[in-house]
Amino acid sequence: MSLYINGSTIDLPAHVTTVSDVILHFFDDPPVVIVEHNGDIIDKTSHSTREVADGDKLEFVHFVGGG
């Protein structure tokens, strides 16, 4: 499956089916991460149930220092 994540096309293994799977693919110990899936902001509590499909667009954002 191929996903468009933060502006780049990325191939992912077949066992990746949800937003949580995508996060765990990139991070062994996931930090605070916020996900937008095809334009929908996904609440943290829905990461494990939100399914992703070939060609979907994901945005990963997080908190950085700021005033």
Next chain:
Amino acid sequence: MLTIGEKTFQSRLLLGTGKYPNVDIQKKAVDVSETDILTFSVRRMDIFESSQPNLLEKIDIHNYDLLPNTAGAYTAKEAVRTAKLASASGLCDMIKVEVIGDKKTLLPDPVETLNATEELLKEGFIVLPYTSDDVVLARKLEEMGAHAIMPGASPIGSGQGIINPINLSFIIEQSNVPVIVDAGIGSPKDAAYAMELGADGILLNTAVSGANDPVKMAEAMKRAVEAGRLGYEAGRIPKKSYATASSPQEGISI
């Protein structure tokens, strides 16, 4: 005690988390400031660099209330999206509305700030808009339902201090929600001055993170905010044109 919405805080100093020399100094500065509220920004993640230093890894965020900002937004629509992204983390329900209207001065766009505040209040956020020191705009934000008003002392990061104490005083006088002076504070003197004017709190970042010794400056700002508040509560003496002796005039032997 500072009350914002239904939350109460011991500290009247809100501290930004940007531009510290490193995460260790940042943590120490946050610790000694004794702040209850930390601000930060929302940005796209570099997913290919999982070892990047993370703001939240050194600080136990459960000890603080988190106040994300919408910095980077130039429209109400962008600010609302950033606020919703922050909220989706499940870590915060407050938002600092920051909609910039001018790239050179970083002064806020009043129309977009009002629009973003209105929309986010409808969405149920606790909304703290960063605004100019315009008195009428501050009143309109409060009438709309903003939970605090955050007028700038001077342009963001400029360290110029309080350039219009008259307007700040007018805003403080008319407001029934907390007034938190945000942006432009350069030194402890500025923070104390704003608190003496009657501000309910101070939000600063660069004044601490950019100091030669950020940890020591965090301590200084903590004390300045406390001193200014105590002075305000104590009530200062009126200014007079001429001297008044503080020693008794009776019984002078020479």
